[in-house]
Amino acid sequence: xxxxxxxRYGGPEVMIRRDxxxxxxxxxxxxxxxxxxxxxxxxxHTCQGKYAGSRTYPVRVPTTIGMxxxxxxxxxxxxxxxxxxxxxxxYCLSWGSYAEYAIVAAWRVVPxxxxxxxxxxxxxxxxxxxxxxxxHDLGQFGPGVTAxxxxxxxxxxxxxxxLGARLGATIYATTSSEAKAEVxxxxxxxxxxxxxxxxxADRARELTGGRGVDVVFDPIGRPTLRDSLRAARTKGLxxxxxxxxxxVKDLDPIELGEAGSLFLxxxxxxxxxxxxxxxxxxxxxxxxxxxxxxxxxxxxxxxxLDDVEQAHAALEDRRMxxxxxxxxx
Numbered sequence: 001x002x003x004x005x006x007x008r009y010g011g012p013e014v015m016i017r018r019d020x021x022x023x024x025x026x027x028x029x030x031x032x033x034x035x036x037x038x039x040x041x042x043x044x045h046t047c048q049g050k051y052a053g054s055r056t057y058p059v060r061v062p063t064t065i066g067m068x069x070x071x072x073x074x075x076x077x078x079x080x081x082x083x084x085x086x087x088x089x090x091y092c093l094s095w096g097s098y099a100e101y102a103i104v105a106a107w108r109v110v111p112x113x114x115x116x117x118x119x120x121x122x123x124x125x126x127x128x129x130x131x132x133x134x135x136h137d138l139g140q141f142g143p144g145v146t147a148x149x150x151x152x153x154x155x156x157x158x159x160x161x162x163l164g165a166r167l168g169a170t171i172y173a174t175t176s177s178e179a180k181a182e183v184x185x186x187x188x189x190x191x192x193x194x195x196x197x198x199x200x201a202d203r204a205r206e207l208t209g210g211r212g213v214d215v216v217f218d219p220i221g222r223p224t225l226r227d228s229l230r231a232a233r234t235k236g237l238x239x240x241x242x243x244x245x246x247x248v249k250d251l252d253p254i255e256l257g258e259a260g261s262l263f264l265x266x267x268x269x270x271x272x273x274x275x276x277x278x279x280x281x282x283x284x285x286x287x288x289x290x291x292x293x294x295x296x297x298x299x300x301x302x303x304x305l306d307d308v309e310q311a312h313a314a315l316e317d318r319r320m321x322x323x324x325x326x327x328x329x
Contacts, residue, residue, distance in 0.1 A: 002305055003099035007062045009049030012309040015065070023103050025077035030106050032089060036122035037097035037326040038068035039303065039311045040155075041244055046095070047312075056268050059095055066097030066326070070112060070122035080106045088112040090283070092125040093270055098308065100328050107276040110283040115291055123155075123297045123323040126269070128286035129279070130241070131159035133272035135167065138239050138265070139215045143168035146213040148204050148231050150220055151244075152189060153180035155297070155323040160217060161187040162295050172207060174200045174224075176318055183298075183321055198227035205231065212236055212260070222246035226255070234260035241267055298322030 001022050006014045025031045043065050045051060051059040070090035073083050083089065083106065091109045096102040112121040134156075135141045141164050149164070151157045152173030164171035165188025173184035173192040181192035193203050204213050212233035218224055219242030226248075228238050240248075256262045273279045289295035300322035303311045311324040 001100040003064050003096075004066070004305060004308065005062055005064050006047055009047065009052065009061065011047065012312050014047055015309065017305060020064075020099070022101050025075050025080075025103050027078040028080060028106055029077040029103050030073055030080060030083060030089070030109055031075035031077075032069065032071045032091070032102050032104055032109070033074040034069045034071040034097060034100060034102055034328045035118045036070050037066045037328060038092070038122050038126055039066075039308065039315070039324040039326050040068060040126055041242070041315060042067055042126070043098070044312055044316060056270050057093075064096040064099050064102075066099070066102075067095050068092040068122060068126040069097035069102060069328075070118040070125070071102075071329070074101065077106070082106065083109065083111075088114070088118060088121075090118075090121040090125050092129065093273060098305065098326060108273075108279060110280050113287055113291065116287055119299070119302075119325055119327075120290060120297065121287070122325060123299060124286055124290060125283065127155040127159055127297070127323060128290075128295075129273060129282045130156050130269050131163055132282045132286055133267075133269070134217060134239065134241065135160060135163040137272060138237070138267065139164070139169070139217070141167040141169040145169040145215070146172070146208055148172045148174065148200075148213045148216045148228070149184075149189075150174050150195075150216070150218050150224055150228070152184035152187075152192060153321050154219075156219065156241075157217075158183070158187050158298065158322070159295065161189050164188065166289070166294055172204055172213065180321060195224065198224070198230075200224075201227040201230035208233070215239060217241065219243075220245040222248050225251070229255065229259040229262055229264075232260065232262055235262070236260065237263045237265065239265055239267065300324045302327050 221243030
């Protein structure tokens with residue numbers, strides 16, 4: 001099979017195309033013939049070595065990159081009874097999806113409805129399940145809840161905006177350009193505006209009568225986090241669920257008190273997908289909403305093993321609106 005691996009950390013230049021033997025599943029594992037892989041910032045971070053010391057995501061070199069995919073079951077390991085050969089399935093948070101075949105623990109795998117295309121299933125897993133737990137478990141979206149969503153034209157951001165509008169919350173969105181702000185408005189944001197060197201916090205307070213929003217979702221980090229604190233109401237919640245703009249390494253907890261006794265959390269998806277029942281429940285709800293039209297995912301581009309570097313570059317440069325995919329078969 002063809003695959004993309006890394007033996008060292010760095011930029012796109014560290015990705016190596018290789019011909020590898022098709023692996024065999026062990027006990028409790030499934031071999032999936034991949035049709036599509038999602039392309040995510042986590043793949044860029046994997047190449048850069050940001051998980052080299054992680055306990056949550058213990059990804060070490062050498063490794064096949066990619067952590068999300070969809071395809072058909074090609075072989076079953078001992079003890080796997082919930083799937084059959086040929087079943088259409090999808091998964092996330094299992095590395096090795098930049099390849100034509102991948103081994104995945106069966107408990108991480110979900111069935112894909114017959115009415116759903118495999119490319120949409122691949123696009124929906126990581127971003128969809130992330131948006132699901134952020135909206136339901138942390139933001140507790142519903143009528144009367146106000147939220148500020150950064151990077152609102154990105155894959156997770158678009159889904160968060162849509163889920164908020166669907167559940168009756170008031171969602172304010174920030175983006176880096178007016179074109180991206182219009183995308184957020186089309187997805188259901190009550191207002192969308194630019195980061196404006198941190199003045200988004202003043203705009204959020206204006207829109208809430210000076211109170212501030214109940215919850216801020218910040219995947220950016222260093223350029224925005226302190227102003228995200230300013231945007232939140234007293235005893236509000238700031239969810240730092242990414243650091244694509246760099247990590248904040250000098251935050252004193254007293255700043256949370258001075259900003260209004262705020263709660264700051266840094267969650268990871270793995271802790272909200274800790275058993276098969278939870279994974280399948282979240283996936284089933286996202287899939288159902290996609291099929292009934294109450295959620296939608298924009299595919300930003302389709303790439304191959306020969307040109308995936310272009311997708312990584314566009315993601316890093318913030319030139320991509322929506323979800324890029326890697327076609328494997």
